[in-house]
Amino acid sequence: MPAVVIVGAQWGDEGKGKATDLLGSRVDYVVKFNGGNNAGHTVVIGSEKYALHLLPSGILTPGCVPVIGNGVVVDIGVLFEEIDGLEARGVDTSALQVSASAHVIPEYNKVLDKVTERFLGSRKIGTTGRGIGPTYADKMNRQGIRVQDIFDEKILTQKVEGALELKNQILTKVYNRRAVTVDEVVDELRAYADRLAPYVTDTTLLLDRAVAEGKTVLLEAGQATMLDVDHGTYPFVTSSSATSGGAATGSGIAPTRIERVIGIVKAYTTRVGEGPFPTELHDDSGDFLREQGGEFGTTTGRPRRCGWYDSVVARYAARVNGVTDFVLTKLDVLTGLETIPVCVAYDVDGVRHDEMPVNQTDFHHAVPVYEELPGWSEDISGARSFEELPANAQAYVRRVEELSGARMSVIGVGPGRDQAIVCHDLL
Numbered sequence: 001m002p003a004v005v006i007v008g009a010q011w012g013d014e015g016k017g018k019a020t021d022l023l024g025s026r027v028d029y030v031v032k033f034n035g036g037n038n039a040g041h042t043v044v045i046g047s048e049k050y051a052l053h054l055l056p057s058g059i060l061t062p063g064c065v066p067v068i069g070n071g072v073v074v075d076i077g078v079l080f081e082e083i084d085g086l087e088a089r090g091v092d093t094s095a096l097q098v099s100a101s102a103h104v105i106p107e108y109n110k111v112l113d114k115v116t117e118r119f120l121g122s123r124k125i126g127t128t129g130r131g132i133g134p135t136y137a138d139k140m141n142r143q144g145i146r147v148q149d150i151f152d153e154k155i156l157t158q159k160v161e162g163a164l165e166l167k168n169q170i171l172t173k174v175y176n177r178r179a180v181t182v183d184e185v186v187d188e189l190r191a192y193a194d195r196l197a198p199y200v201t202d203t204t205l206l207l208d209r210a211v212a213e214g215k216t217v218l219l220e221a222g223q224a225t226m227l228d229v230d231h232g233t234y235p236f237v238t239s240s241s242a243t244s245g246g247a248a249t250g251s252g253i254a255p256t257r258i259e260r261v262i263g264i265v266k267a268y269t270t271r272v273g274e275g276p277f278p279t280e281l282h283d284d285s286g287d288f289l290r291e292q293g294g295e296f297g298t299t300t301g302r303p304r305r306c307g308w309y310d311s312v313v314a315r316y317a318a319r320v321n322g323v324t325d326f327v328l329t330k331l332d333v334l335t336g337l338e339t340i341p342v343c344v345a346y347d348v349d350g351v352r353h354d355e356m357p358v359n360q361t362d363f364h365h366a367v368p369v370y371e372e373l374p375g376w377s378e379d380i381s382g383a384r385s386f387e388e389l390p391a392n393a394q395a396y397v398r399r400v401e402e403l404s405g406a407r408m409s410v411i412g413v414g415p416g417r418d419q420a421i422v423c424h425d426l427l
């Protein structure tokens with residue numbers, strides 16, 4: 001099987017890391033194609049728990065080549081911290097490949113991310129403060145610094161000089177911060193050059209050859225459909241293309257090579273940061289999901305906003321990503337609820353919407369139309385086949401499958417690597 005994409009179908013934290021890890025042993029390459037260390041993927045292997053931010057989840061699978069694609073923004077300090085952290089735990093990271101064309105996150109963009117949020121006040125996005133937005137803005141504005149620039153001091157100095165002309169004006173005159181010198185930026189980045197060099201390569205060529213040889217390449221998204229800069233709840237989004245289209249531009253693998261798109265969807269919904277969220281709960285049920293599901297951010301530790309399953313969002317994700325298979329995660333978290341509401345449509349000022357409203361304002365006003373499904377109380381964390389699930393859990397899966405526009409091929413019943421029910425093979 002050539003290229004397969006994994007995307008988040010909601011607002012992130014659906015369990016993409018676990019899904020990638022699940023496929024890891026059958027995959028030759030795992031490519032992160034968008035975002036940076038704003039992502040947080042928790043992978044549980046036996047009694048070991050790993051939190052990955054910048055490295056692709058495939059790093060944990062021996063024999064699998066982890067790749068940071070051209071579409072990623074790289075905080076090089078964080079990259080080495082993460083590598084050192086894993087190496088200290090016995091994980092071999094030497095196979096890592098980093099695109100020469102990926103952009104780097106300079107310190108000044110981390111500062112700008114944080115001060116911009118403060119400046120926005122009640123209009124803030126609730127970013128992770130990792131410099132993601134300003135770095136992608138620089139990329140589009142053709143003022144970015146790329147990994148390859150680090151190895152050429154003259155070019156690097158020229159680019160930093162160009163970028164700082166404007167950045168320093170903004171830092172000092174708008175935000176009242178100190179100006180940054182060209183030397184401090186260049187020195188910081190150059191200090192990584194020798195250590196970084198062995199990892200850097202033309203990843204598009206590497207991946208093209210891999211696909212041509214019939215190797216399996218898994219393209220792993222950070223963030224999710226509703227946080228995608230084009231298809232998400234703009235402006236409450238991240239600044240990259242987190243949908244399957246972004247997998248092609250962010251890796252250099254042509255769209256015609258992508259055979260399967262796996263959407264990861266939680267059995268309920270969560271969101272971190274600001275922005276509209278129709279099925280959000282502000283009552284005990286929300287607390288129940290947060291506590292049962294351990295819904296606290298892997299990256300910032302913020303409590304995640306929680307709500308019921310939204311099939312309008314899932315159908316939308318199926319459509320814009322071309323989802324062929326869903327992985328329904330965290331079904332076990334719903335255990336113990338008497339009834340489980342599922343959002344089937346929205347009511348916007350008396351008008352029913354079965355599809356995502358085109359206007360963001362309507363989405364802000366969307367009131368969920370719920371269908372109530374009966375719950376179950378049996379522990380399902382040990383179930384390994386669909387038939388082992390209680391009848392009501394089976395009915396829940398079947399109903400959300402019917403509503404969501406693609407089959408539920410895998411069902412997650414716990415955080416562990418083996419805690420999954422495979423209904424249809426993903427590869």
Ligand code: GDP
Nearest residue numbers: 013014015016017040041042330412413414415
């Ligand atoms: P990602 O950003 O999409 O990779 O997801 P996160 O790692 O941020 O959040 C998902 C969380 O759910 C992690 O703590 C996982 O260990 C956990 N998880 C994944 N699948 C399941 C599941 O089926 N059941 C339970 N209870 N936890 C799961």
Ligand code: IMO
Nearest residue numbers: 012013038039040126127128222223238272273
């Ligand atoms: P994973 O890969 C959940 C959210 C932030 C904020 C918005 C913009 O773990 O699913 P940014 O720092 O990217 O400019 O912030 O996007 N956000 C995420 N929410 N999971 C993530 O990643 C996220 N990455 C960014 O909370 O609302």
Ligand code: MG
Nearest residue numbers: 013040041298
């Ligand atoms: Mg996460």
